[in-house]
Amino acid sequence: MAASTPAVRRLSELAACVGGQVEGNPALEISGVNGLAEAGPTEISFYADGRYRSELEATRAAAVLADAGADVGPRACLRVANPHLAFAKISALFNPRPSFAPGLGKGAQVHPLARVHPEAAVMSGATVERGASVGARSVLFPGVYLGENAAVGEDCLLYPNVTVREGCRVGARVILHAGCVIGADGFGFAFDPSVPAHVKVPQAGIVRIEDDVEVGACSCIDRATFGETVIGRGTKIDNLVQIAHNVKVGELAILCGQVGISGSTEVGSGAVLAGQVGVVGHVRIGSMAKVGAQAGVSNSVPDGATVTGYPAIDHRVWLRSSVAFEHLSELIKDLRELKRRVQALEKKNER
């Protein structure tokens, strides 16, 4: 692994790169990016959230990225429409993807009938089985296992100890983080009371991961019973996420850490599932829907809706009910007292 030493760049170059306006010296030389608190005097940082006002005031950064409205004091500024996005792009300039020597490492196990592009790197301790293929510039770290007839596209990174089981398809520019498992058997059994036993339902399908997807460390995406489990283009999946057989996730979705999605459920494009959300099987999370952390989704969620809770309900209703929940025992006391008062009134009125 070798990252080319990042060149120093002028503020004006960075402005051109992200379509921003320079306030201050355009010839200012920038050597890198960093957080407001960590930045040194030749680095650029970003300011997009008033919560970080004091860090902004104390920063040693040479310049900051900010939007048109932000007061950044006397320091050099690169004005952009979306500071966070501009920061991501500039950071990528200074932190390019490392490059890896192509070819097969000494102890790599590549089947004679596998197809590994000459510009791909299969490191020592990685395995590529019969009929599997690896595209140009893709990198398989030690301990990666690529099963029979599995396919990995161009420019992918498969970090150490990733497993991609037989027949699964991985698109281009996909990142599979260490220890994730693509294409383990779906969890399907039929109970046979005559034995008794849970009889395994063969899981004969595959997983298909489209381009530009990222899958977090130790996340698991199970192969379909038949057909495909699909992760759509540009979707990002965090660590320790469980995706069951035959799930279809649309494009550009965000699945945060420890989310679990049960079998045959669909997640629409652009949907965001916060940490530890669980979703039952055979439902649909709508496009652009938002599901709050730890929610338990037991029914389909309409496009664009925001739900939270267990079971998940409209987010605003949940918020109100959650506030009320804290006062539940007082509520019961109040009700009891009110009963007594009504009873007293009733007695009086009987007379």
Added chain:
Amino acid sequence: MAASTPAVRRLSELAACVGGQVEGNPALEISGVNGLAEAGPTEISFYADGRYRSELEATRAAAVLADAGADVGPRACLRVANPHLAFAKISALFNPRPSFAPGLGKGAQVHPLARVHPEAAVMSGATVERGASVGARSVLFPGVYLGENAAVGEDCLLYPNVTVREGCRVGARVILHAGCVIGADGFGFAFDPSVPAHVKVPQAGIVRIEDDVEVGACSCIDRATFGETVIGRGTKIDNLVQIAHNVKVGELAILCGQVGISGSTEVGSGAVLAGQVGVVGHVRIGSMAKVGAQAGVSNSVPDGATVTGYPAIDHRVWLRSSVAFEHLSELIKDLRELKRRVQALEKKNER
């Protein structure tokens, strides 16, 4: 890995295999199984749930499995008592377990004092330590680690990057999915305020997995402090499940994705824990009990009970309270208004 090409089979043969009645041409040739939506004109599918009526009507399948009562229209049908179970069995006919060349892969590390059955396969990049044993026809994929004196029975599949630590016992026909960890140290410490430090309690026990168990990808079953953590015969465990030290799971239990079970808890035979359920330590989930998704079980659950919620309570009570929870803020408003009305009545009545 090589799966023998599945032969075409007549409908009458399939009927004999699952004990079903043919409706239609018994000589009809079937080439495979598939879902209603995916099946081609020489495949058999199954229909067991009215929700899939429209898929049934549109299917191109040559025949369907269904129970006596189901209306499947004019197409050929195999009538069986349990279509799902029959489907599992027929699918297994067409999707047999792949076979693997026995012997040691080129880079396999097998200790001279390990005992690997000549019909077992230890692939390149797998490790078998001193005193460990692997039974006939069992397969260790690349990256599998079998610690000292660990034992794996016959006909097991240990997928890539599985770890079985020293001394653990795995029965026959067990499937350990990629990345799962059997026998890591239990989480036990004693606090020593004089240092201060959490002093490690040695975890000197093992894990014992009985026959016909399946453990999902990246699931973790910790070794006992003393004695054994046990997974009973035929129990099926999904992905990313955590089972702590000294847990005893009975036979034929079902633990769904991301379940967590704390130390020394018992799970009775046939119990079903849905996704993301958490169970505290030192309790007992009864035989045939059902625990709803995301439930937090803080007390023992009687045999056959169905519980849900956080903390887990009787499922029907939880359902009613959950419906009420949505209306909690209105309830408070109602109560407040009622108070005012009672107060007004009281004033009137004082006079």
Added chain:
Amino acid sequence: MAASTPAVRRLSELAACVGGQVEGNPALEISGVNGLAEAGPTEISFYADGRYRSELEATRAAAVLADAGADVGPRACLRVANPHLAFAKISALFNPRPSFAPGLGKGAQVHPLARVHPEAAVMSGATVERGASVGARSVLFPGVYLGENAAVGEDCLLYPNVTVREGCRVGARVILHAGCVIGADGFGFAFDPSVPAHVKVPQAGIVRIEDDVEVGACSCIDRATFGETVIGRGTKIDNLVQIAHNVKVGELAILCGQVGISGSTEVGSGAVLAGQVGVVGHVRIGSMAKVGAQAGVSNSVPDGATVTGYPAIDHRVWLRSSVAFEHLSELIKDLRELKRRVQALEKKNER
């Protein structure tokens, strides 16, 4: 791996080791430790919890550890202030850390520019990249990956298939259990609507793990965007825990199984997070705070506080409200009936 055969020890030696008082024969020979139920007639066990009274009465143990007040019947006893802690220490005497032959295993991949201490063991199938270092007596099991310039201190155990990514720092006496992932990319993206795409924010920081930390199997600790994700000295982390980028965990914290902590959150020293707890980003869990199982923490928690629930609130309030929750549907019925009675009274009073 070789554990030296534990010598038999006299009860008086054990007493000296833990600072306890012998009741009974000080020359009694003890061959090992075990649970009350499992102990044989030459073993010592411990009794610290009245729930195990019947096991105490039935135990075959030669002696038990107990505190001053406990009635242990006629058997030999070692009186100590903290039986659990004394037990941990005595168990460590009888179950010493196994020792491993130093040096490089046959198939170990160690870069010529890596520094591996001659007393360290890098087993076959482990990888140490350029610039990485491994301290004295540390052990890397098969399948361990140590990235470029990563550093592991002295006396560490890295179990099979552990990944430590480039640049991360691991202190002394750290245990990383099988399959855990240190330093995967943090989950950071900026949305670019012009593509549309989630643009990756480079994760240029590292993970720093201080001395005496233990990280459970398949747990994931992400590298910082900039700077460091930190796990403080002596903190213990269970299996399948997710720790996001830039999180800072203090010293001696306890994070139980399947806990998830979102980005930039701080966990104070000595805090205890029970199983499946989730914490949002950018908050602080106070020192010595306790968070109950499955709690969803959405705000900072003061030092020493105990919270539970979803969202997490004061534990006692949560307990009361949870009890009330079970009666929520009756509450609604009661309220409805009360309304009717008030209405009736109002009608009467109108007259």
